[in-house]
Amino acid sequence: xxxxxxxxxxxxxxxxxxxxxxxxxxxxxxxxxxxxxxxxxxxxxxxxxxxxxxxxxxxxxxxxxxxxxxxxxxxxxxxxxxxxxxxxxxxxxxxxxxxxxxxxxxxxxxxxxxxxxxxxxxxxxxxxxxxxxxxxxxxxxxxxxxxxxxxxxxxxxxxxxxxxxxxxxxxxxxxxxxxxxxxxxxxxxxxxxxxxxxxxxxxxxxxxxxxxxxxxxxxxxxxxxxxxxxxxxxxxxxxxxxxxxxxxxxxxxxxxxxxxxxxxxxxxxxxxxxxxxxxxxxxxxxxxxxxxxxxxxxxxxxxxxxxxxxxxxxxxxxxxxxxxxxxxxxxxxxxxxxxxxxxxxxxxxxxxxxxxxxxxxxxxxxxxxxxxxxxxxxxxxxxxxxxxxxxxxxxxxxxxxxxxxxxxxxxxxxxxxxxxxxxxxxxxxxxxxxxxxxxxxxxxxxxxxxxxxxxxxxxxxxxxxxxxxxxxxxxxxxxxxxxxxxxxxxxxxxxx
Amino acid sequence: xxxxxxxxxxxxxxxxxxxxxxxxxxxxxxxxxxxxxxxxxxxxxxxxxxxxxxxxxxxxxxxxxxxxxxxxxxxxxxxxxxxxxxxxxxxxxxxxxxxxxxxxxxxxxxxxxxxxxxxxxxxxxxxxxxxxxxxxxxxxxxxxxxxxxxxxxxxxxxxxxxxxxxxxxxxxxxxxxxxxxxxxxxxxxxxxxxxxxxxxxxxxxxxxxxxxxxxxxxxxxxxxxxxxxxxxxxxxxxxxxxxxxxxxxxxxxxxxxxxxxxxxxxxxxxxxxxxxxxxxxxxxxxxxxxxxxxxxxxxxxxxx
Numbered sequence: 001x002x003x004x005x006x007x008x009x010x011x012x013x014x015x016x017x018x019x020x021x022x023x024x025x026x027x028x029x030x031x032x033x034x035x036x037x038x039x040x041x042x043x044x045x046x047x048x049x050x051x052x053x054x055x056x057x058x059x060x061x062x063x064x065x066x067x068x069x070x071x072x073x074x075x076x077x078x079x080x081x082x083x084x085x086x087x088x089x090x091x092x093x094x095x096x097x098x099x100x101x102x103x104x105x106x107x108x109x110x111x112x113x114x115x116x117x118x119x120x121x122x123x124x125x126x127x128x129x130x131x132x133x134x135x136x137x138x139x140x141x142x143x144x145x146x147x148x149x150x151x152x153x154x155x156x157x158x159x160x161x162x163x164x165x166x167x168x169x170x171x172x173x174x175x176x177x178x179x180x181x182x183x184x185x186x187x188x189x190x191x192x193x194x195x196x197x198x199x200x201x202x203x204x205x206x207x208x209x210x211x212x213x214x215x216x217x218x219x220x221x222x223x224x225x226x227x228x229x230x231x232x233x234x235x236x237x238x239x240x241x242x243x244x245x246x247x248x249x250x251x252x253x254x255x256x257x258x259x260x261x262x263x264x265x266x267x268x269x270x271x272x273x274x275x276x277x278x279x280x281x282x283x284x285x286x287x288x289x290x291x292x293x294x295x296x297x298x299x300x301x302x303x304x305x306x307x308x309x310x311x312x313x314x315x316x317x318x319x320x321x322x323x324x325x326x327x328x329x330x331x332x333x334x335x336x337x338x339x340x341x342x343x344x345x346x347x348x349x350x351x352x353x354x355x356x357x358x359x360x361x362x363x364x365x366x367x368x369x370x371x372x373x374x375x376x377x378x379x380x381x382x383x384x385x386x387x388x389x390x391x392x393x394x395x396x397x398x399x400x401x402x403x404x405x406x407x408x409x410x411x412x413x414x415x416x417x418x419x420x421x422x423x424x425x426x427x428x429x430x431x432x433x434x435x436x437x438x439x440x441x442x443x444x445x446x447x448x449x450x451x452x453x454x455x456x457x458x459x460x461x462x463x464x465x466x467x468x469x470x471x472x473x474x475x476x477x478x479x480x481x482x483x484x485x486x487x488x489x490x491x492x493x494x495x496x
Numbered sequence: 497x498x499x500x501x502x503x504x505x506x507x508x509x510x511x512x513x514x515x516x517x518x519x520x521x522x523x524x525x526x527x528x529x530x531x532x533x534x535x536x537x538x539x540x541x542x543x544x545x546x547x548x549x550x551x552x553x554x555x556x557x558x559x560x561x562x563x564x565x566x567x568x569x570x571x572x573x574x575x576x577x578x579x580x581x582x583x584x585x586x587x588x589x590x591x592x593x594x595x596x597x598x599x600x601x602x603x604x605x606x607x608x609x610x611x612x613x614x615x616x617x618x619x620x621x622x623x624x625x626x627x628x629x630x631x632x633x634x635x636x637x638x639x640x641x642x643x644x645x646x647x648x649x650x651x652x653x654x655x656x657x658x659x660x661x662x663x664x665x666x667x668x669x670x671x672x673x674x675x676x677x678x679x680x681x682x683x684x685x686x687x688x689x690x691x692x693x694x695x696x697x698x699x700x701x702x703x704x705x706x707x708x709x710x711x712x713x714x715x716x717x718x719x720x721x722x723x724x725x726x727x728x729x730x731x732x733x734x735x736x737x738x739x740x741x742x743x744x745x746x747x748x749x750x751x752x753x754x755x756x757x758x759x760x761x762x763x764x765x766x767x768x769x770x771x772x773x774x775x776x777x778x779x780x781x782x783x784x785x786x787x788x789x790x791x792x793x794x795x796x797x798x799x800x
Binding site for chain 1: 544545546547549550553720721723743745747749750751752775776777780782784785786
């Protein structure tokens with residue numbers, strides 16, 4: 001779907017409610033949403049529903065309480081900005097009440113569901129759509145309740161977002177294809193690629209920025225930005241800088257972002273490499289202006305990823321805006337960037353390749369500047385904010401009447417009834433419970449209590465075998481007449 | 497224009513020791529005008545999920561959820577368990593549609609015009625005709641038949657007293673219509689409304705914080721925002737706080753309200769809200785402040 005032509009757009013201004021975090025929340029999606037809403041305010045009467053009612057919205061955009069936004073949002077358009085961290089839990093809740101266009105900044109969402117206190121059953125329910133290749137592993141996770149970092153790549157929790165959204169925007173073909181592989185063509189027909197936006201920054205010159213930061217003009221400066229997570233492969237960068245230093249290419253490295261030691265012990269990893277330790281700085285979370293200064297002062301912005309789930313990067317967009325040479329992993333969404341607009345580092349042999357690239361750029365800063373300029377031109381052509389806003393408007397208007405899946409039904413007040421006998425299979429129980437979310441009851445009737453006793457002896461751990469992994473047994477009561485039965489109180493996850 | 501304040505004043509004056517439960521959300525008639533009134537919905541499952549999720553957040557001053565969201569507590573309340581009513585000598589339940597089931601026989605009911613009483617529990621009917629501006633509201637008070645005469649007399653006396661004290665010229669009338677029906681009317685002669693200012697102390701507010709307010713107010717120093725259930729959109733509103741209210745903001749039904757800040761002679765800061773936005777649903781006031789403000793909410797004033 002391309003940008004909409006002026007003649008086909010509505011002339012009156014409709015209301016658009018965006019459910020999203022906003023600054024000062026330290027979250028790249030909050031920054032993205034603030035910039036996007038500023039541009040969408042040219043097209044709609046925008047309102048931002050945000051858990052922080054005193055958040056910083058762009059001029060002309062009011063902040064509203066998301067718990068009440070459903071009263072008005074249902075009449076207008078809704079936009080949901082969803083990322084894979086706990087700051088987006090309220091967005092997911094809002095999507096259930098007010099369907100609209102959703103931007104999936106990270107298609108995984110497992111971390112979001114884990115971090116927002118989704119019960120174990122809900123998380124396990126996400127395994128139901130696991131691709132066959134991972135099914136055995138998924139069953140093991142379900143049985144042991146043991147989650148690992150790999151699960152964030154293998155297991156996908158985007159099914160509900162796809163089902164409840166009128167349209168879904170992602171920032172790369174990689175992200176769209178990943179959703180297609182996991183959820184099928186039909187469930188993802190409404191997924192649209194809208195490139196990440198180019199932030200309208202007032203970028204200082206390299207010299208001006210370096211003067212403010214006290215960095216000499218002839219120093220080769222490598223910059224990284226954002227939260228220091230494991231997937232950003234600082235281990236590779238540190239090793240590459242160490243290797244480059246060995247070869248006589250000593251760069252200064254500034255990490256313009258906060259460390260998350262629980263995810264990756266950045267300072268400790270740097271301390272282990274003397275050649276890097278003396279030429280590295282971690283400056284912590286920065287203000288908008290200070291971050292821009294650091295990026296503008298850089299000769300190379302390194303933005304690695306492995307593994308990648310298709311997430312996008314606000315730091316990279318900032319690098320493009322500043323015309324800085326961006327060095328990225330040749331994977332995921334990054335692999336789609338033009339080969340002459342960034343430097344791609346292969347995943348195999350990433351450390352020596354990155355060391356070689358950095359050494360080459362340090363030896364020839366003009367080469368870095370040329371790549372940075374091509375990156376800037378690419379971004380201005382593909383990621384310009386007004387064009388991105390138009391794409392969002394086109395998607396919003398085109399999808400207005402697209403039906404969405406009905407909200408998941410609440411657990412039935414009356415118990416689900418099944419006849420308990422030798423023929424009752426786990427598949428039949430799963431079918432009967434499908435669609436229930438939260439507490440529910442299952443009544444297993446039996447001809448008489450004697451038959452129940454016989455069956456329980458015949459099939460040890462009968463209930464364990466019958467119940468699906470996403471249904472947890474909370475209580476069992478034996479009912480003696482008029483209809484003998486087992487009444488099970490269950491806690492179930494959603495029908496993903 | 498609503499006669500809710502007049503209805504609350506009339507019932508309060510006529511029925512000493514009255515505790516009420518208003519099941520009329522999102523359009524309550526007694527809450528918040530009759531102090532101490534609990535509120536809720538008759539059928540929470542019939543609400544849109546987002547509205548149910550909103551109302552489920554709130555707690556009464558004693559920590560109980562709104563009625564309709566806690567089946568066990570609701571059953572005790574509707575069955576007339578003394579402890580659930582704080583041993584109140586007089587109990588009244590107001591409903592806006594179908595009467596709830598499982599009510600104790602001696603509970604008074606306030607119903608829409610001509611609403612049926614609960615099956616199997618005969619009730620006499622007292623028609624309350626109350627004026628507000630140009631409109632006349634009718635509420636039916638359903639009472640145990642043996643108590644009709646006494647309650648009718650008490651309401652008549654209260655109406656006559658209010659007619660003299662409500663401001664402006666009012667007419668109070670009463671009529672015994674039949675053995676099981678009577679009426680009391682309190683109507684303005686000049687289309688005015690009875691709408692006295694209502695001050696609600698923080699410890700009586702229905703809010704969505706896990707903490708409870710004490711005599712000194714509702715401590716907001718550990719939170720950035722709170723929702724307060726008002727029920728009916730106020731014509732004007734003032735919020736009194738202690739602490740630095742310079743960065744505080746008010747929200748009406750989720751939207752920022754224009755507000756002015758003034759120092760009050762009591763040493764409190766007073767935020768006076770501008771016009772309430774039009775909308776549907778039970779009115780919810782929001783108060784937000786930077787963490788550094790360390791606010792304590794002391795009271796609200798709903799003004800005519």
